[in-house]
Every structure is written in structure tokens, then in C-alpha cells.
Amino acid sequence: NEKVQELFPTDGPNKRLARRMLNWFHGFTLCYDGAYSWLDISASGLLKYEECDGNLLLHWKKYGFSTIFDILMKTYPNKSEALPILKMIRFEKEVVNISWNSEQCQVHCKDGSSYNGDHVIFTASLGVLKEKHGKLFTPELPLYKSKAIKALGIGTV
The missing domain is CATH 3.50.50.60 (FAD/NAD(P)-binding domain)
Structure with a gap:
């Protein structure tokens, strides 16, 4: 915010645009990092962040993420081979x-x-x-x- 005021000291279209961009970037950053405030974001965490391989938008076709549990329980693709895990939960x-x-x-x-x-x-x-x-x-x-x-x-x- 201070940097925006420093770069755009007078009111006008550029300052309004700069404020709008700052507000957008603020919202994007908080959404991306899951924080209430920029003060809640860890700089060291950002440096350690590694993106995993694979498709980030993977949606498991029409079945959803429960497919992961189906695979672990061996109910997918063949329910007759299922492990009795549900009885143990x-x-x-x-x-x-x-x-x-x-x-x-x-x-x-x-x-x-x-x-x-x-x-x-x-x-x-x-x-x-x-x-x-x-x-x-x-x-x-x-x-x-x-x-x-x-x-x-x-x-x-």
C-alpha cells in the first residue's frame, strides 16, 4: 500500500487503477494462500513451496476424490475384490x-x-x-x- 502511494502520489485515474490492482492482488494472494491477512503468510513457506507433478485440475472423471479410497479398499474397479475396511472404520x-x-x-x-x-x-x-x-x-x-x-x-x- 505504501509503495502504491509512493508510485502514484496524486489522485487520478492511475492511482485508482493502482488501488484496484492492489485490491485484486491482495484478494488473489489471500485466496491462494488461505490467509485472512498478508501478515499471516509465511515468507519462508513461500520459498519452500514445491508444486507437485501431475494435473492440478484432476477430477477423477465422474467419480470424484472418493475414488482414491475405493482404490485403497480395492473396491475399484472390481467390487468383488474389496477389502473389509469399511467394517473396521x-x-x-x-x-x-x-x-x-x-x-x-x-x-x-x-x-x-x-x-x-x-x-x-x-x-x-x-x-x-x-x-x-x-x-x-x-x-x-x-x-x-x-x-x-x-x-x-x-x-x-
Whole structure:
């Protein structure tokens, strides 16, 4: 904003155009980075950003992103080869601890139940993860993962 005022010190069509461009760029940047303010954007994060290979607009034809789960569960392309994963998914369970320090993961729930597995897909909200990640995992997550969780913003995307 200060730079715009410096470059276009008098009012007129150029200043109005500059303000409009600044407003557009501001909106684009916040939309692209998922932030409320330019002050919320991490410059170091922008430097580390790497675009993944592949088509960013991939839409999985007519099936949507749930196709990824269908492939993992082997229900696609042939449902007769499906793994019984849906029988293993638990809803309405408050997880109090995830132990991941051995070959088997253990998930302990508030109601006293626990589950063992080779892998855990944990789908809590970012807010829950930010609040509880320090006590939720045994052993604690590596420092770089904790820092990443703390650095992520909430609420605009």
C-alpha cells in the first residue's frame, strides 16, 4: 500500500487503477494462500513451496476424490475384490492416545476401547490436532511435524 502511494502520489485515474490492482492482488494472494491477512503468510513457506507433478485440475472423471479410497479398499474397479475396511472404520470415538512406537499402532479411545493396526488414518480437524497433538501421540511427533501443525492457519480454506 505504501509503495502504491509512493508510485502514484496524486489522485487520478492511475492511482485508482493502482488501488484496484492492489485490491485484486491482495484478494488473489489471500485466496491462494488461505490467509485472512498478508501478515499471516509465511515468507519462508513461500520459498519452500514445491508444486507437485501431475494435473492440478484432476477430477477423477465422474467419480470424484472418493475414488482414491475405493482404490485403497480395492473396491475399484472390481467390487468383488474389496477389502473389509469399511467394517473396521469407527465413528463417534474420541481418541485419547495413538501409540506408534512399535510395528503395530495402537489407538486408545475415551470409552476404554483400543484398536491395533499396521496403519492409522487420523482425520481430526486441524483445530483438534493443534490443541491435542502434544499429548495425543506416544511418542510425541517429531519436532518438524509439531512445528508444521503449529504454523498452519485455520479458518479461510
